[in-house]
Amino acid sequence: MKNIFKIATISALVMLSANTMAEDANQDFTWTGTVPAAGAGTGIKIISAGSGAAFDAGEFTLTKVSDDTGSAGMFAITSANTLSFDVVRDDASEEHVDYYYTLTNFLAVSSHNPSNFFNANNRSSLTANGIPLQKDIKTTTAATTLTNLTLTQKGVSSQYAYGTEFTFRATLLITDQAI
Numbered sequence: 001m002k003n004i005f006k007i008a009t010i011s012a013l014v015m016l017s018a019n020t021m022a023e024d025a026n027q028d029f030t031w032t033g034t035v036p037a038a039g040a041g042t043g044i045k046i047i048s049a050g051s052g053a054a055f056d057a058g059e060f061t062l063t064k065v066s067d068d069t070g071s072a073g074m075f076a077i078t079s080a081n082t083l084s085f086d087v088v089r090d091d092a093s094e095e096h097v098d099y100y101y102t103l104t105n106f107l108a109v110s111s112h113n114p115s116n117f118f119n120a121n122n123r124s125s126l127t128a129n130g131i132p133l134q135k136d137i138k139t140t141t142a143a144t145t146l147t148n149l150t151l152t153q154k155g156v157s158s159q160y161a162y163g164t165e166f167t168f169r170a171t172l173l174i175t176d177q178a179i
Helices: 002-020
Strands: 044-048 060-067 072-080 083-089 099-110 124-128 138-141 147-153 158-161 166-176
Touching: 044 166, 072 147, 099 124, 124 166
Parallel strands: none
Antiparallel strands: 044 083, 060 072, 072 158, 083 147, 099 138, 099 166, 124 147
């Protein structure tokens, strides 16, 4: 009986010591959200147009052009969703209105350094209806015309670190021409 008690005690100590040698693990949990934009203006609203992606949630595809370093390659944007929108009266009629849009910001950020937004013009171009957008230049749009935004590669390729997620963010100021 004495030996059984010794074996049971030794077994219990071995099991406890295994738990004290277990390694700890750390994990960051991250939430990302967007503060809704202020109203587009008195009496107008921006609506998604077209059957593709929502007008504020496009995706793009990168294709490798060549190796650059062991941790990065040269990539080109080979396809990107066209984001289409229109501006209508914010009432039951939803009548289309003439409007202006102005690019106020065009930034990019990588998952490698998520707190460091940088000028996206270094890597890519943003076009509206096929015409390159320039910061702080007002563009007139007729009520019968949709605005189609497209992200394209600037130059032949840009360096991207392997496995890194990139986000491009364009901010447009949209105003009713009647105001």
